[in-house]
Amino acid sequence: MTALKAARKPAVRAAKAQSPSRSARARPRPRLSPAAPADSAGRRVIPEIIVGFDEEAVADEGIAALAACPELFVHDAQLVTLVPRAHPGLALARAMPTLRIEPLPSPRLRELLSRSARWLVPQSGDDAQHVVSHVPKWVVSGIASRRHWPGLRPLTAVVTAPVLRPDGTILATPGYDEATGLYLAPREALPTFDDSPTMADARDAAETLLASVEHVPFAAPADQAAWLAMVLTPLARFAVAAGLPLCVVEDSPRSRWSDDVITDIANLVVAGPPVAIDADDLVPSPRRSIDALRENGESIARITNGAARPAVVWRRIHEVLERTRATNGFVWFASTTRAMRDAELNRFALITRCEGGRMTEHDGDAFIRDRTTSDLLVAGLTILRAYQVAGRPPVRLTRWAGFERWSGVVRAAVVWCGLPDPVTSLGQTPEPTNATDAAAADLVVGWSELAAAFPGGATARQALDALEQAPRDRYARLRAAVTVFAPGPLDEQGTATRLGRSLRRHRHEVHEGLSLVLAGSGNQGNRWAVRASSPTSPA
Known part of the structure; x- marks a missing residue:
């Protein structure tokens, strides 16, 4: 029995090996010898x-x-x-x-x-x-x-195309630039640039750029110069290192060129399609939209839904952009119509005006058909660089408050190339450029001649009755305007209706220091008067 119990007695188990403690596990870890200053490969x-x-x-x-x-x-x-x-x-x-x-x-x-x-x-x-x-x-x-x-x-920012540095040189090497903090990440193969262009090279470059938009019906040579300044502004935005003007393309009532002009400028500076930001999103809280622009490395933004807004709204938008420093390093584009022209806009906007005409498919392709975008990019940088190489010779310009540094880099370079001052409307009322503008000036100035007969303002019907009763040599300018805006017999109601629409369309426009204002309304219709308006104050 004892032997049987002894046989059944289980064998003694071997002692389970204990896991080493945390400190014991740490002991075998390799010790590090002091690092040498450099390895054999340097x-x-x-x-x-x-x-x-x-x-x-x-x-x-x-x-x-x-x-x-x-x-x-x-x-x-x-x-x-x-x-x-x-x-x-x-x-x-x-x-x-x-x-x-x-x-x-x-x-x-x-x-x-x-x-x-x-x-x-x-x-x-x-x-x-x-x-x-x-x-x-x-x-x-x-x-x-x-x-x-x-x-x-x-x-500082990510740029997708070469730009002008603050020292007047061109950033054309991909990668990080220690001098400016910019990172150049080109979307296309970079062209070569002449580091020492002359005035002749700059003028040839200006002709090349203007030839690319010869299909666009600019109102005057000054508007071509304004377009060229808009092209140079994105390329010089970091060299300016200060506030940039709002770039506005003004359409005529008969056509809309602003969409194509703004898109072409963005393509020229290799910025891609401009980012669209609604005007209503900027006034209350622009921070989110501006932060998105900075993160994406965008350089051009277009303000949409603002063509019919008066200049006072544009001034509020510009103040918001300045307060958030959104005009530093960003170029903002917008479009307006001729009916919304206001002298107040000239205080903070660079304006180029387009006249009538219809864009054809041939016109739409003309921008990039004859020249590649790289050729036009080189032309724009050649103008800026040549002016810097020449020592930035002094150019006689009217001071533009708030945009002195931009004027010294971009505006002066345009005038130095032999073009008109792109800001000719500064401090003065824009001159009429076509029959519509001339007739609008006749309407405003001619309406002021009715003040003696209608001190509190005159309705369209009263003005036509005054023309019918007065001698033919009196109210000559108002008669000329009525012939353009409201042709027909003076005693017909349709003539008065057309004249009233024209008065509403051209209200607040400044012509020869005068502008139309709504003096009141009643059973006989709206009464219109004329008051003196300064080009540097809201009309």
Whole structure:
């Protein structure tokens, strides 16, 4: 029985090996010898950072190590990186990925810290020895929460085409530019530039640019010069480094050229289709739209839904853009109609006027048919660079308050090439450029002659009765305007109706220092009067 129990007695189990303690597991980790200043190939040595109790000092060492990361930048008081993205508005055949500014995620920051340095912690039980460790989380959060990172590269903006630097040279090398903080990420192969162009080269370049839009019916030579200034403004926006004027394309009542003109300018400076921003989104809170422009590296934006707005609304929009510094580095385009012309707009807008005519398919292709966009881009930069090479010779210009630096870089270069001043309307009423403008001036000035007979303003019916009863040699200018705007017998109601519509259409327009205003209304209709208006104040 005893032998049987002994046979059934289980064998003694072998003692289970205990897992080594955490400190025991840490002991076999390799010790690191001090890093040499450089390896045999001359490559950069990764620094070693010992994690201690002075957290600020450890974070400072981590920031110093991050300075060697080529993909890390500081933009708008935050750590950012550049992410490739496809531009949706460009043809796939020639589109190259562009770069978008995006905040650096914390996991990516930790990876960069791990790549930029070897992080060491004291070995347990022996503070004199150190072992490799992961980047502590508190280091990552501490560095990310700072608003100043000494040694990291500041990023001003991403540009997709060469631009003029503040020192007058051309940024034409892809990649990061230490002098300006700009990052050039071209969408197309870069053309070659002459670094020392002459005045003759600049004038040839101006003729090349103007020949590309010879199909556009500009109202006057000054409007061609204004168009050229609009082309040069995006190329010189960082050289100006100050507020830029609002670029306005004014359409005539019979045609609309603004869409094609603005799009062509954007294509010329290789900016792609201009970003459309509704005017109603800018006045209440423009920050979101402006931040999106900065992140995407956009240079041109178009304000839509504003063609029929008066100049006082445009002034409010411009004030909002100035307050948020959105006119620095961005070129804002808009379109208006001839009926909304107001002298107040001349205070902050560069205006080019287009007359009547219909765009054909031939006209739509003319912009890029004879010249490639790279040729036109070179022409624009040639004008700006030649003026800088010449020493920026003084040009006689009327001072434009708030845009002195833009005038010294762009406006002066246009006039230096032999073109009219693109801001000829500054300080004066625009001269009539066609029969409609001349008739509008006759209407306003001629209506002022009725003040003696109608001190409180006259209705359209009263004005026509006065013309019918007065001698033929009296109210000559008003008669000429009625012939254009309201042809027909003076005693017919249809003539009065057409005249009343013309009065509403041309109200607030300044002609020869005068403008039409609504003096009142009653059973007989609206009463219109004329008052003196300064070109530098709202009409």
